[in-house]
Amino acid sequence: MVVRLGGNKKVSAEFKGLVIPTDQPKDSGGEGSAPSPFDLFLASRGTCAGFYIQSFCQKRGLSTQGISLVQKMEMDPATHMVSRVLIEVALPKDFPEKYREGALGAANLCLVKKHLQEPPRIELSVKAA
Numbered sequence: 001m002v003v004r005l006g007g008n009k010k011v012s013a014e015f016k017g018l019v020i021p022t023d024q025p026k027d028s029g030g031e032g033s034a035p036s037p038f039d040l041f042l043a044s045r046g047t048c049a050g051f052y053i054q055s056f057c058q059k060r061g062l063s064t065q066g067i068s069l070v071q072k073m074e075m076d077p078a079t080h081m082v083s084r085v086l087i088e089v090a091l092p093k094d095f096p097e098k099y100r101e102g103a104l105g106a107a108n109l110c111l112v113k114k115h116l117q118e119p120p121r122i123e124l125s126v127k128a129a
Contacts, residue, residue, distance in 0.1 A: 011037065042082070046071040048110040049087055056106035062099060066092035069107075 001015040009030035013020045022037045024030025035043065050069050057064045068090045076083040089107060091100060 010034070042071070042073060042085075045085060045110070045112045045116070046087060048112040049089075049107040052106040052109050053089065053103050056099075056103055060099065062096065063092075066090075067095070067103075 001013055003011060003013050005011055006021075009024035009028065010033070011022050013022075020040070021034040022040060023032060023034040024036055026032045028036075030036075046069055049071075053067065053069070054064050056062075057067070070088045070090065072086045072088075073082045074084040074086070075081065087107065089104060091103065095103075
């Protein structure tokens with residue numbers, strides 16, 4: 001992954017042939033033209049859970065139509081950090097009862113969640129360009 005600094009508050013990551021743009025909101029000096037890095041961090045948790053539910057359904061021939069996830073974050077007022085992430089999985093009324101718990105279990109397999117529970121060591125270094 002290569003991270004490149006752009007103009008104003010824009011930063012992009014180039015990874016596996018894709019460019020992932022980020023920007024800061026207007027109230028933080030950016031243009032609001034892309035999600036902020038922190039927004040992408042939070043979105044990675046929700047989309048990862050969604051991917052695992054989708055895979056669970058596809059393996060069983062279940063329709064994914066009408067399934068959605070709503071992710072809410074609680075902030076710690078003292079630290080201004082996210083202290084809790086809540087994900088509500090909305091399953092259609094006709095979703096088979098016998099698969100409801102399995103769908104939730106699949107969401108818990110998310111690799112983002114596992115990495116948050118056992119975070120990697122992050123090391124920085126400087127290299128002359």
